[in-house]
Amino acid sequence: MTFAPPTSDGPGAVRPPPSLDALLDRYRSVRGFSRTLCETLHPEDTVLQSMPDASPVRWHLAHTTWFFETFLLKPLPGYRSPHPAFETLFNSYYNTVGEQFPRAQRGLLSRPTLDEVMAYRSHVDSTLLEADLPANAASVLEIGVNHEQQHQELILTDIKHALSLNPLGPVFREPRASSTATARQARWISVAGGQCRIGHGGPGFAYDNESPRHRVWLDDFQIAGRLVTCEEYGAFIDDGGYRRPEFWLSAGWQAVQQGAWKAPLYWRRDDAAQAWSQFTLAGPRPVVGAEPVTHVSYFEADAYARWAGARLPTEAEWEVAFANEKVQGAFADQRIASRQAIHPGPATGADRQAYGEAWQWTSSAYSAYPGYRPPAGALGEYNGKFMCGSFVLRGASCATPSGHARATYRNFFAPDARWQFTGLRLARDGEPSA
Template sequence: MDRPRLLRRLQAVRAHSLALSEPLSAEDCALQSMPDASPVKWHLAHTSWFFETLVLAPNAAGYRAFNERFGFLFNSYYEALGPRHPRPQRGMLSRPALSEVLDYRRHVDAALCEFVEAGDEAALRSAAALIELGLQHEQQHQELIVTDVKHLLSLNPLQPAYLADDAARGAGVATAATPPLRWLGFDGALVDIGHQGDGFAFDNETPRHRVWLQPFELANRPVSCGDYMEFMADGGYRRPELWLSDGWAWVQANAATAPMYWRAEREGGPWTQFTLSGERPVAPAEPVCHVNLYEAAAYAQWAGARLPTEAEWEAAVAAQAPPPSATTAPKALADHLHPAPITDGPGLLQADSAVWQWTRSAYEPYPGFRPLAGAVGEYNGKFMVAQSVLRGGSCASPAGHVRASYRNFFPAAARWQFSGLRLARDGA
């Protein structure tokens, strides 16, 4: 057991969650903008509760809970661990104050560091897998902090910026040229998909198994904002023949006319979009983001294409791209702000760094899937219904979470995540 390495990783991940909250006021951290989002204060407390409940309490000798009542407030969905405060009402938790939540984190961090540095060797080895799961879990919540804060700030009439240092990063973006869309062909084959190797993977990425693929083609780049504006100009949101039945019902119920966070002072544009660095013009060369599965499928229908299956996407990335970087170092805050413009190059462009890419694959268990034992068995398996898979990664995804086998998943109507699309079509 490499205790110093584990300690450094633990401290880096835990510190990064706090860094994400630093540009925010205590009031920002307490608000919940919709039932699908959570207050930043709740994210900071829940990730601490996870370590306290699943790692420290059963493994660290003499550990004393910070507040026994916090289990009810900060349990998310673990039925095996008891009742919990309703998710849609997390924004009503004015108490504990942010300062007390930060005290809670310091209490848990001190105990975690002591356990990793000087705890019983056998106990630490027994808890090692849960510590790693806790770190990966916290990194997932770091991505949620970014997307939840964006939704929250977008509702403020003042259109406040989370970070206002993005001017240089955005210079020239509005006029950058979009690389041409090219089709990359892949032969039909029996391929293996799912996690392989010794690195971390969530249980939903396993077991590795074989899938038969017919010949297919995948677009070399994601759909851009400029592409999507052509769909909109051609009446994309007014043509029911392009939409899945549930999608058309969603368009009508929500009066949808554009991706989330886009707006125009008059019909037909020019379009602007709210970003974490404030309002700015929509840049045609950026990948379109904050679209849901319905919008992605409608665009694909309009373009005479389709969305890929998750097996096609994984096989294509495995064949085309070098393995993603194994770094787990936290990203700088500015790297979470917005997808970068698409620049030309060989192979699949922006497969893992700009926007999550919708697939037409239902989020279901792989053949032979078995949930983990104990409460952590509820982590993924029980959500394998009525959701669709997204692949890749986004500007908000933590370092180390980008790999070909990673399976993100959301309901078809969700679009507050950095979600976009890449086209596919049948091969010859």
């Protein structure tokens, strides 16, 4: 079984990875942060699977380790896995590799224990760092490091969902202090249309679904200079937004009815106090009006935009608008190191909130770019086979690790998904101002 590296030919192709030594240093750092994320968790916390879309923390820790073992260690001459059964237990969706344990049943596994998973991680780490890796290992290692960063965000969002179901209101991490800033007044950014180029085609890592770089035509448009706030979204709720079908796509209205949605996920109404609270990774707390609204589905984002007399941006509009925006924000590892809340904060100063607060829904269905070819081997299963039934999100959230955000990044989820830190910004048609 081999894991084919990215191809080097064709427009927008991924450039050669950094040196193996540099990648091994990054490997150590990223793997260490996964352990940091678990410092405040009890073993009982790590086995919870609160819904089929989420996975236990312990599974994430094992699966990311399985990735490195399967695609880097097992091809090496003489390597023998100490846990052959893990090949099925911790295979997520790679049919090329073999069978997988059912995703919805991951929370039924009491074994291996957390200690055994941590020992498995230590074994793979020490073996990989001492191994004589082949020259083409750098491409696979770089993908694996970025893959683990994706799962670090999932660790945060999945444990948040699991803890939110506990009446005790458990705290994942207590922040040093909460923000008291007020949100900057909303304003529109005018963008001139014309022929534009989007997609990855320069230096730096990118997934295959971000290529090839290609031309698109955009009409003049305007895009909001910050994310929609909780106060603004609350006005939609107060105006009967969840009771008025005229704002909703048909499938969205069906989701509202079936799920009895009345507000974003984690929002709870205290009728006596006439106020909303929400569950956070620091436990329950009041909804702060200046903060970006999060944990809304594509359906909710689209309905709000219609109610507001606007629309969601396309992914091409988002990328063109923020292509030159510096990738900066408070990312998950930085927030933990400085004891900030893993929770989005208000827009202040010139901050456009492109990164580090919430993933932003676009109106674009997740599909292949013109000229896209899935890579050969198991890598072709990483993104290409999911190009059906999802919508693209852009930016990065407060749960995203630093070094894992860029203007061309194409995140994607089903339109009814709400457990990620997903928010929205508005767009509208219009000529640029003079």
